[in-house]
Amino acid sequence: MSIKSYSLNIKNFFGNSQKEDDKSSSDIVISKKPASPKTILVIFPIEHDFFRVASYSYRNLPYDRSDINFHYIINRNFSDSFSLRRGEVHKIDLDDKSNIKNKSILLEYLNKTNFDIIIDLNINYQEAMSDFILMQNSNYKIGFKHKQSDFLYNVQLDISKSKIAENGYQKILELI
Numbered sequence: 001m002s003i004k005s006y007s008l009n010i011k012n013f014f015g016n017s018q019k020e021d022d023k024s025s026s027d028i029v030i031s032k033k034p035a036s037p038k039t040i041l042v043i044f045p046i047e048h049d050f051f052r053v054a055s056y057s058y059r060n061l062p063y064d065r066s067d068i069n070f071h072y073i074i075n076r077n078f079s080d081s082f083s084l085r086r087g088e089v090h091k092i093d094l095d096d097k098s099n100i101k102n103k104s105i106l107l108e109y110l111n112k113t114n115f116d117i118i119i120d121l122n123i124n125y126q127e128a129m130s131d132f133i134l135m136q137n138s139n140y141k142i143g144f145k146h147k148q149s150d151f152l153y154n155v156q157l158d159i160s161k162s163k164i165a166e167n168g169y170q171k172i173l174e175l176i
Contacts, residue, residue, distance in 0.1 A: 046094065
């Protein structure tokens with residue numbers, strides 16, 4: 001088995017010896033070692049265009065990794081476009097202000113499952129989805145860099161240079 005490595009942007013929480021206006025960033029290389037997650041929660045984007053790209057990118061996910069129990073959170077409006085049938089699908093309804101209806105019931109249900117990995121595929125910060133990440137006790141919380149990502153994820157992907165969502169989705173697939 002070959003070992004792949006990935007470059008991720010890691011924030012230094014222990015101090016900042018640089019000036020505030022200095023925009024330098026550091027990269028760290030993390031080797032991909034075989035992990036054996038049993039359960040993964042995948043939060044699909046609530047924005048339609050990103051949902052379509054993510055759904056296409058992840059179309060083979062549950063079949064390629066048949067030993068993992070998958071749970072998906074999707075916007076109910078996109079149910080007809082969602083083709084993954086292996087795993088448990090949790091459909092959410094959003095109100096006019098993008099709040100999730102009956103969120104507490106779903107949170108209570110999901111809290112009964114110990115997820116090894118939580119993956120948030122929303123490119124932009126979605127306040128409505130943050131509780132699904134914060135309220136779960138998981139070793140790995142993976143998402144994209146945005147204004148609140150330091151509070152939500154311990155693994156963050158920065159696609160600000162490429163601006164291509166599909167590249168970010170593929171990098172997450174390679175991590176798991």
